[in-house]
Every structure is written in C-alpha cells, then in structure tokens.
Amino acid sequence: MRFPFRARRRQESVHDYIGVLVPLEEAHLHSHSARSGRSEFEEVRTSSDDDEPESGLPKDGDSEQTGMLQMSAAEYTIEGLRREVRRGDRRHQWTEYELKSKLINKAIQDIGMGRYNWQLFVLCGFGWFADNLWMQGVSLTLPSLSGEFGISEKQVRYTTSSLFLGLCIGSFFWGIGADIMGRRIAFNVTLLITSIFGIWAAYAPSWGWVCILFACMGTGVGGNLPVDGALFLEFLPDSSSALLTLLSVWWPVGQLVSSIFAWYFITRWPVEQGWRYFVMTIGLITFAMFLIRFAIFRLFESPKYLLSQGRQSEAVAVVHGIAYRNGKMTWLTEEILDAVADMEGAERTPGRVSTTNIIKENLTSFSFGRIRPLFQSRKLGTATLLIWFCWSTIGLGYPLFNAFLPQYLSHGGSGAPVTDESMMAYDAASSETYRNYAIISVVGVPGSLLAAYTVDHKSPFLGRKGTLAISTLVSAIFLFFFVKFGTTPNSQLFFTCVEAFCQNIMYGVLYAFSPEIFPAPVRGAGTGVASFLNRVLGLIAPIIAANIPGDGTTAPIYMSAILILAAFVGMVLIPIETRGRQRL
Known part of the structure; x- marks a missing residue:
C-alpha cells in the first residue's frame, strides 16, 4: 500500500495518512506486539489478571464453548482490550477519555520504538540542549560583560535575572499554550525565538541592551x-x-558545547569581541536546530492532545502515521476506541468536536481553570503541590551556585569594580577556568545515563522517587563540602564534578517524573507551572547573590545547599511513584 502523503507538504492532516486505517474485522490480523511480535488475539489468549476472570476462551466441556467459538476474532479482541484498560484501581470511575487514552498507550506500545520515536528523541533533545547551552552560555559571558562595560562582579549578576525573567514568561506561556494550541506549534516556535534574540544579543551596544535581548531570548x-x-x-x-x-x-x-566554544572564543579574542563571537555561534547553532525541526522533520500532533480536544479521528490517524513511519501496522481504529470505551460504569466525557466550542474553549483557557484538574483528588493534589515545591526550591538553589560558577572559579567573587589589573589576573586564569568548566560538563553526561538505568530499577530504594531523592541529597551534601573543603583549585574541581554528576541525575529524573504524574489534558499546564515557579525563583537568585552581605561567594552556596536539601524532603513525601504505571 502506498502511503498517501508527499514530502513537500509541511503539515500532515488526517487525510494524509487515513488511507492506511485497518478495518475492524481485520484488526487481530494486523496487530503487533513490541515485546513478542504476537498478534493481539494471541496475547489475549495468554494474558491473565488476578482481579478479572480468565481470558474467556472456551475450555473443554464449557457449556458456552459453541457460542464463544462463533464470536469473531475482532469482537474477542475488544473483550480482551476492555480487560486491559480496566487494569489498576477497580474502585476508580474511569472516564471515556481515560479509557481511550489507555488504549492509545497500548497501541503505541504494540507499535514499539522505531524510526519516528528515535528521531523525536533527538529533536526533543534539542530542547534540553538549547536550555543548558544558553543557561551556561549567559553565565560564561558574565566576566566578559564586567570587563567590557565596567560593571562590578556583583552587579553583572543581574544579567542572569533578565534571562530568568524571560524564562518565567516562556515556561508559563508555552506550557499552558501547548495544552491550548497543541504541542506542534510550541515545539517549532520556541527554538526560532531563542535563535533570533540570541544572535541579536551579539550586537548589543550596551549592558542594558544585553539584558533586554537575553530576556527576550529566554x-x-x-x-x-x-x-x-x-x-x-x-x-x-x-x-x-x-x-x-x-x-x-x-x-x-x-x-559542554557552550563551555568549549566559550573556552575557544572568550580566551582568544579581546574582551569586547570574544563573548560576542561566542553568543553569535551558539545562536547560529540554535537556528540550525530550528531548521532541522521545522524544515526536515515532519512532526505529528500529539494523539493525547487531539483526543482531549475531541478530535478522535485525527488521534487514530496519528497512531497509524507513527506505525507507518516505523514500518509497522496497528490494530487501532475509531470503531475499536468507541467499542472499548462503551462500557457500563464508564463516565462519559463530552467531546469538543465543534470548531466553535474549541475556539471558545481556547479563548477562556488562560485561567486557573486550566490547573483545577490537577487537584481533582487528594493524592494528585498533594503530589502536584510537592512537585511544584521541589521545582521552586531547586529553581532558587541551583542558580545560586551554578549561574555564578565561572566567577567562583576565576575571581572568587571579590565584588570590586573590574580594573585593568584585575582583568590581567583574570586573563591569566581564564583559560584554566574554562577548561575546568568543560571537564565539569563532561562529567555530567554519565549522570544522565545512570539515571535512565535506575528509574526503572525494581529496587524499593530506586525507581523515580528513590533516584530523585538520593541524587538530590548527595547534591546538597557536596555543596556544603565545596564551601568547607574547596580551598584549592583541584578540590573545587573535584567537588564541582561530583555536584554536576548528581545534579544531572536530579534534573533528568525531575523532568521525566513531573509530566508522568500529570494527566495529558493538563500535562502542559502542570509542567508549565512547575517550570514557571522554577524560573521565577531563579529570577530572584541573582538579586540575592548581588545584594547579600560579604564577598558574595560563600553565603549564596550555603543557601543553595539548604534549598536543595529542602527539595529532598519534598521528594520523599511525594505520594506517587510512576514506575511501571500507565500514563493517561
């Protein structure tokens, strides 16, 4: 069968790939299992559920054997799927959306990881890449901004405040906007905005303009x-x-990339040129990532988002589009979705198929009503508040140390206005400082790899919560060690490397754990508010660091350690563990 879309088209509508939908009566013949390759019908035959009757296949001597044998395979498959989506809390009153969402989960699971998913892994990774590329990039420019514009080391920390102001606005707007406009628009536009204002910042004529353009980039x-x-x-x-x-x-x-380019440009060019070449370079890198996302890769809209908007036919078509991209077929159809969800006791959720209703819904969506479903139960509400608390405390604690690390490693945070003599001393140490920063960046990579292994580990001390809590606790401890025992460049490098390793585990699990807790219709809002709180507190961090009494080096790090320790306590109290749990 020839797939009916063409590469020259930028967007894919339901009609582009609806032609590969499988008829209901053939569903069992085309079903695939990512684990064993068996058909859905075969899987139902061998499945068991302690809380439900056995598979229902006729046994020898069964009085209903004849009637069961007369059932079509497709009808039996639906019975198996009904049992599948009802697994879990039997006291829960499943809504129509939840049942269909679980069914889409199963269809995606049966398709398995393939080319589309791995391409998306790389392209979504661009978002993580760009976040730290610019977060660290701005930090790495602070000594140069002090040198070119004659700003004291404490005052120049307000540059980071301007970045966090933009991050606050961006995380809140795009987090909720993804639930309103869809994931695809935000996915493409965020990198474009970042690259435009990032490149523009390289031409800023004054420190004030640098702050404004960094805020817009954020x-x-x-x-x-x-x-x-x-x-x-x-x-x-x-x-x-x-x-x-x-x-x-x-x-x-x-x-790491930010550190390497800063090491190359900032240490080899005059102070007024090096940081500009550096910012221009990472801006062009960001624009290249946008082009790859927008012009080369053709993203499907999220099927969960489409389902939550009442656009069921498009959600089904997206699943078939994923299957086609992965070289597979799928059993999912609208008829199967409706048949499985048509159960006694299921709470009907009215669809929002009408264009007028969708527009009206979108116009009123930027309100507290968007986050109200996050508190629909005591357990979910408690988890939501604790997740937001952890994001807030980490948002304030993390930049108090990391955002000014180049200053801690180079000058020691004297707070005095930059003079020719101090810049000469800085130039002598800057190459080693940026080299150490690159080493610290490399050490962080294995942390993410270890986190990916431990989050699904069966140990009661690991999983999502355990890995998150342990890495956060160790991170807080080594912040105290940095202040107490980091008296030499080598000891500072060691403690900072351990810190980077643990913090990459912490952030890696936190960014994965948070969206797993929130239901899909408000997942963007839940993660958006969490990210917003993280950025708001990050906005305050430079203000504290710039106005704290003393030399501004030890007190901010002590505060950072205390805040990270508070986040650890919040993580331990979260009442939900998402390891092995289906996402709605």
Whole structure:
C-alpha cells in the first residue's frame, strides 16, 4: 500500500495518512506486539489478571464453548482490550477519555520504538540542549560583560535575572499554550525565538541592551523543557519510558558545547569581541536546530492532545502515521476506541468536536481553570503541590551556585569594580577556568545515563522517587563540602564534578517524573507551572547573590545547599511513584 502523503507538504492532516486505517474485522490480523511480535488475539489468549476472570476462551466441556467459538476474532479482541484498560484501581470511575487514552498507550506500545520515536528523541533533545547551552552560555559571558562595560562582579549578576525573567514568561506561556494550541506549534516556535534574540544579543551596544535581548531570548528557551518533555512522553511506548529520563543526557551536552566554544572564543579574542563571537555561534547553532525541526522533520500532533480536544479521528490517524513511519501496522481504529470505551460504569466525557466550542474553549483557557484538574483528588493534589515545591526550591538553589560558577572559579567573587589589573589576573586564569568548566560538563553526561538505568530499577530504594531523592541529597551534601573543603583549585574541581554528576541525575529524573504524574489534558499546564515557579525563583537568585552581605561567594552556596536539601524532603513525601504505571 502506498502511503498517501508527499514530502513537500509541511503539515500532515488526517487525510494524509487515513488511507492506511485497518478495518475492524481485520484488526487481530494486523496487530503487533513490541515485546513478542504476537498478534493481539494471541496475547489475549495468554494474558491473565488476578482481579478479572480468565481470558474467556472456551475450555473443554464449557457449556458456552459453541457460542464463544462463533464470536469473531475482532469482537474477542475488544473483550480482551476492555480487560486491559480496566487494569489498576477497580474502585476508580474511569472516564471515556481515560479509557481511550489507555488504549492509545497500548497501541503505541504494540507499535514499539522505531524510526519516528528515535528521531523525536533527538529533536526533543534539542530542547534540553538549547536550555543548558544558553543557561551556561549567559553565565560564561558574565566576566566578559564586567570587563567590557565596567560593571562590578556583583552587579553583572543581574544579567542572569533578565534571562530568568524571560524564562518565567516562556515556561508559563508555552506550557499552558501547548495544552491550548497543541504541542506542534510550541515545539517549532520556541527554538526560532531563542535563535533570533540570541544572535541579536551579539550586537548589543550596551549592558542594558544585553539584558533586554537575553530576556527576550529566554521567552523562547523557557518553553523548551515543559513542551518537549510532554510531547516526547506522549509518543513513547510504556516499555521505553526510561528514555524520557535519558533525554536529559542532552542537557550536559549543551553545557559542554557552550563551555568549549566559550573556552575557544572568550580566551582568544579581546574582551569586547570574544563573548560576542561566542553568543553569535551558539545562536547560529540554535537556528540550525530550528531548521532541522521545522524544515526536515515532519512532526505529528500529539494523539493525547487531539483526543482531549475531541478530535478522535485525527488521534487514530496519528497512531497509524507513527506505525507507518516505523514500518509497522496497528490494530487501532475509531470503531475499536468507541467499542472499548462503551462500557457500563464508564463516565462519559463530552467531546469538543465543534470548531466553535474549541475556539471558545481556547479563548477562556488562560485561567486557573486550566490547573483545577490537577487537584481533582487528594493524592494528585498533594503530589502536584510537592512537585511544584521541589521545582521552586531547586529553581532558587541551583542558580545560586551554578549561574555564578565561572566567577567562583576565576575571581572568587571579590565584588570590586573590574580594573585593568584585575582583568590581567583574570586573563591569566581564564583559560584554566574554562577548561575546568568543560571537564565539569563532561562529567555530567554519565549522570544522565545512570539515571535512565535506575528509574526503572525494581529496587524499593530506586525507581523515580528513590533516584530523585538520593541524587538530590548527595547534591546538597557536596555543596556544603565545596564551601568547607574547596580551598584549592583541584578540590573545587573535584567537588564541582561530583555536584554536576548528581545534579544531572536530579534534573533528568525531575523532568521525566513531573509530566508522568500529570494527566495529558493538563500535562502542559502542570509542567508549565512547575517550570514557571522554577524560573521565577531563579529570577530572584541573582538579586540575592548581588545584594547579600560579604564577598558574595560563600553565603549564596550555603543557601543553595539548604534549598536543595529542602527539595529532598519534598521528594520523599511525594505520594506517587510512576514506575511501571500507565500514563493517561
């Protein structure tokens, strides 16, 4: 069968790939299992559920054997799927959306990981890459901005505040906007905004303009993580859920690339030129990533988003599009979705198929009503508040140390205005400082790899919560060690490397764990608010660091350690563990 879309078209509508939909009566013949390759019908025959009757296949001497044998394979498959989607809490009143969402999860699981999913892993990784590319990039320019514009080391920290202001706006707008406009628009536009204002910042005539342009750039990069994480999660088979954590491996890679280019440009050009060449370079890298996303890769809209908007036929067609891209076929059809969800006791959820209703819904969506479903139960509400608390404390604690690390490693944070003598001393040490920064970035990469392994480990001390809590606790401890025992460049490098390793585990699991907790209709809002709180507190961090009494080197790091320790306590109290749990 020839797939009916053409590569020259930018967007794929339902009609582009609806032609490969499988008839209901043939569903069992085309079903695939990612684990064994068996048909859905064969899987139902061998499945068991302690809380449900056996598979229902006729046994020898069964009085209903004749009637069961007369059932079509497709009808029997639906009975098996009904049992499948009802697994879990039997007291829960499943809604129509939840049942259909679980069925889409199963269809994606049966298709398995393939070319489309791995391409999406790379392209969503661009969002992680860009986030730390610019977060660390701005930090690495601070000594140069002090030198060119004559700003004290404490005052120049407000540059980071301007970035975090943009990150706050971007994370909130794009997080909620992804639930309103869809994931695809935000996925493409965020990198474009980042690259435009990032490149423009290289031509800034004054420090004030640098701050303004970095803030505008932040509105783009701030939407990357909440949007890309939610998007990747909704295309990911359940058996490959650890890949969401592994996606964080792009984060230290972004820091590494930023460190290498800063080491090359800032240490080899005059102070007023090096940082501009550096910012221009990472801006062009970001624009290249946007072009790859927009012009080369053709993204499907999230089937969970489409289902939540009442666009069921498009959601089904997307699943078939994924199957086609992966060289597979799928049993999913609209008829199967409706038949499985048509159960006694299922709570009907009215669809929003009408264009007028969708527009009206979107116009009123930027309100607190968007986050109200996050508190629909006591357990979910408690988990939501604790997740937001962890994001907030980490948002304030992390930049108090990391955003000014180049200053800690180079000058020691004297806070005095930059003079010719101090710049000469800085020039002598800057090459070693940026070299050490690159080493720290490399050490962070294995942290993400270890996190991807431990989040699905069966140990009661690991999983999502255990890995997150342990890495956060160790991170807090080594922040105290950095202040207490980091008296030499080598000891500072060692403690910072351990810190980078643990923090990459922490952030990698946190960015994967958070969207797994939130239901798909409000997943963008839940992660968006979390990211927004993270950025708001990050906005305050430079203000504290710039105005704290003393030399501004030890007190901010002590505060960072205390805040990270508070986040550890919040993580231990989260009442949900998503390891092995289906995502709605």
